[in-house]
Structure formats: C-alpha cells, structure tokens
Amino acid sequence: MRFLLTSLILCLLCSCSLKTTRNLVEANTSSTNIITNPYFSNPNTDYVYKSKIDVYGNHFGGILIIKKISEDTHRVVFTTEFGSTLFDFEFQEDAFKSHFIVDALNKPILINTLKRDFKILLKETLVVQQEYSSNTETVYKTRDGKRFNFYAFSKENKSLKKIVNTSSTKEKITFIFEDIKNASAHYITIKHHTIKLSLALQKL
Numbered sequence: 001m002r003f004l005l006t007s008l009i010l011c012l013l014c015s016c017s018l019k020t021t022r023n024l025v026e027a028n029t030s031s032t033n034i035i036t037n038p039y040f041s042n043p044n045t046d047y048v049y050k051s052k053i054d055v056y057g058n059h060f061g062g063i064l065i066i067k068k069i070s071e072d073t074h075r076v077v078f079t080t081e082f083g084s085t086l087f088d089f090e091f092q093e094d095a096f097k098s099h100f101i102v103d104a105l106n107k108p109i110l111i112n113t114l115k116r117d118f119k120i121l122l123k124e125t126l127v128v129q130q131e132y133s134s135n136t137e138t139v140y141k142t143r144d145g146k147r148f149n150f151y152a153f154s155k156e157n158k159s160l161k162k163i164v165n166t167s168s169t170k171e172k173i174t175f176i177f178e179d180i181k182n183a184s185a186h187y188i189t190i191k192h193h194t195i196k197l198s199l200a201l202q203k204l
Contacts, residue, residue, distance in 0.1 A: 017169075018150075018166055018169065018170075018171065019171060020139070020150045020164045020166060020171060021132055021139065021141075021150070023134065024132035024133060024134050024139060025132065025133050025134070026130065026131075026132055027131040027132065027133055028131075033127070033128040033131070033140075034125060034126065034127060034128065035125075035126050035128055035140050035142075035151060035153075036124055036125055036126070037122075037123060037124050037125075037126065037151070037160060037163075038124075038160065038183040039121070039160065039177070039183065039184065039185055040066050040068060040074065040121070040122055041068065041124050041183070042068065042183070043067075043068040043069070043070070045068075045184075046065060046066075046067055047065070047066040047067070047184070047203075048063060048064070048065050048203070048204045049063070049064045049065075049066075049188070049201035049202060049203050049204060050062075050063060050064075050201070050202045050203075050204055051063065051064040051078065051199065051200065051201050051202075052199070052200045053078075053197075053198075053199050054196075054197070054198050054199075055110060055196065055197045056195075056196045056197070057196070058104070060078075060086060060104075060105070061080075061081070062078055062079050062080045062081055062086060063078070063079050063080075063081060063204070064076070064077070064078050064201060065077045065078075065079070066122070070092075072092055072093050073090065073091065073092040074090070074091045074092075074118075074122045075088070075089070075090050075091075076088075076089045076090075076091065076118050076122075077089075085100055085102075086101070086102050086105060087100060087101040087102065087105055087114070088100040088101070089114070089115070089118065091118060091119060091122055096115050096119070098111065110197075113192070113195070113197060116165075116173075117173065117190055117199065120144065120149060120163060120165055120173070120175065121163075121175065121188075121190070126140070126142040126149070126151065127142060127143075128140045128141065128142060129141045129142060129143055129148075135155075136154065136155055136156070137152045137153065137154060137155060137161070138152075138153050138155060139151065139152045139153075140153070144165065146167070147165055147166060147167055147172065148165070148166050148167075148168075149163055149164070149165050149166075150162075150163065150164040150166065151163055152164070157180075159177070159180045160177055160180075161176070161177055161180075162174065162175060162176050162177065163175040170193075170194075171193050172192070172193055172194055173190065173191065173192050173193065174189075174190070174191045174193070175188065175189070175190050176188070176189045176191075184203065185203070186202070186203040187200075187201065187202055187203070188200075188201040189201075
C-alpha cells in the first residue's frame with residue numbers, strides 16, 4: 001500500500017513537471033541576476049521579416065517590420081507584400097496601443113495573444129528567478145505575470161536560442177531563434193501549444 005501511494009505521488013509530480021526544465025541541473029541564483037534579450041534592441045536598425053501567421057485554419061502572409069523608436073518603445077507593423085497594413089501595434093514597457101488592425105484579425109482573444117507574443121519577443125531586460133544548466137545550455141527562469149518565461153542561451157556562443165512561456169505546470173508558447181548573426185536571428189518561429197496559432201519569420 002505504501003509503495004502504491006509513493007508511486008502515485010511520484011507519478012503526479014512527474015506529470016506536473018515542466019518538460020522545459022526536465023533533466024536540467026538547478027544552480028544557485030543571485031537575487032539581483034539580470035539577463036538581456038539582444039534581439040530588436042538596436043534603435044538604428046529596421047528589423048524586417050517575411051512573415052506567415054496561421055491561426056485557426058486561416059493564413060496571413062506579408063512583411064513584419066519591428067522598430068525600436070525610443071528607449072522603452074517598439075512599433076510593430078504587419079503589412080501585405082503589396083503594402084496594405086494588417087496591424088500596427090505599439091509597445092511601451094507594459095503599455096500597449098493598437099493603432100490599426102484589419103477586421104479579419106480584430107478579435108479580442110487574437111489581439112491579446114499577439115500582444116503577449118510580441119511583449120515576450122521585445123522584452124529586453126529581465127530579472128532572473130532561477131538558473132538551470134545542461135551540457136549545452138544555460139536556462140534562466142523569469143516571471144511574466146501569472147506565467148513564467150524560460151530563456152535558453154547556448155553555452156558555445158552565448159546566443160539566445162529559445163524562450164518558453166509556461167504556466168506552473170504546462171508549456172504555453174515556444175519561441176525558437178535560428179541562424180543568429182550580429183545579435184539578430186534570421187529565422188524566428190513562435191508556436192502556441194494550447195491554441196492553433198503559429199508565426200514564422202524570415203529576415204529580409
């Protein structure tokens with residue numbers, strides 16, 4: 001009976017654990033440890049990506065432009081390849097403003113989802129709660145409201161390879177950065193695990 005109870009507890013603990021930190025070694029973390037997301041941080045650069053958004057069976061293709069317009073403000077504009085604006089968002093710290101969005105995308109749940117995605121993508125300075133390590137990566141846990149973000153940096157070249165947004169028990173969103181040169185990712189994939197939404201960005 002005791003063996004059965006112990007097995008059940010272990011099973012429940014494993015089922016509630018995050019895949020993101022499984023098999024990682026937990027390290028001592030300073031309460032003042034700060035990390036930086038280097039992407040989209042240069043105000044002298046226009047970040048332009050060929051982009052695809054797939055949401056609940058609908059496909060939107062076009063050009064995504066991200067511009068840091070002040071110390072704490074980014075502008076994010078998504079247009080068709082012919083120049084028609086699909087959405088135009090502004091992010092300033094925790095503030096968000098939608099300057100324009102087409103009717104096909106103008107749904108509160110979608111706007112809030114895109115808002116969360118780009119807020120995570122653009123957040124530059126982060127306070128670390130916990131640090132983990134493997135042979136190839138150092139992973140930093142940060143708080144994001146009621147959720148958490150895990151930032152995985154390569155030990156080989158110190159580049160940010162992945163961000164995973166989670167609840168306490170489940171992965172919600174994964175951001176993958178590939179072909180990284182000069183503090184810029186040429187390919188970015190954003191995949192939601194609980195809704196049918198994905199974004200694929202290829203730098204132009």
